[in-house]
Amino acid sequence: MNRQPEALTVLLEDVGSTSWWARILTILGSQYGSTQRRFIGQVEGKTRYRSSTFPVAGSLGETAPQEPWAPGMTAALEELQRDLARDGWQQTFRGAQPWSLRYERPGSGSGSGSG
Numbered sequence: 001m002n003r004q005p006e007a008l009t010v011l012l013e014d015v016g017s018t019s020w021w022a023r024i025l026t027i028l029g030s031q032y033g034s035t036q037r038r039f040i041g042q043v044e045g046k047t048r049y050r051s052s053t054f055p056v057a058g059s060l061g062e063t064a065p066q067e068p069w070a071p072g073m074t075a076a077l078e079e080l081q082r083d084l085a086r087d088g089w090q091q092t093f094r095g096a097q098p099w100s101l102r103y104e105r106p107g108s109g110s111g112s113g114s115g
Contacts, residue, residue, distance in 0.1 A: 003106070005104045005106055006105050007104050008089055008103040008104070010039055010077075010080065010101040012040075013038055015036040034056060036053045036054070037055075037065065037070070038052065038053045038054070039099055041083075049084065052075070052076045064097055081101075084103055090104055
């Protein structure tokens with residue numbers, strides 16, 4: 001039986017946008033209007049991996065965060081990449097942003113991922 005490879009996309013997620021209570025907790029716990037972000041790995045639109053969160057100073061809108069004003073961003077992305085490598089994912093694409101990544105791995109019956 002020849003299965004199609006699984007495809008995973010890495011995205012940047014605003015933790016406060018995941019639910020109303022997460023938004024409230026993010027606002028109450030933030031300093032100086034910072035938001036909490038994290039990287040997620042999605043397969044077919046479903047989140048299978050999550051990195052640790054990191055603060056992003058102020059509301060950047062469409063401006064992409066960078067390590068100087070998003071301390072911990074690089075470490076969170078490296079954490080996610082280690083989790084993906086551990087589970088057999090291989091990077092197939094890198095875009096302009098550090099997190100613009102796509103991965104593939106041979107199809108499997110079920111993969112639990114983390115998170």
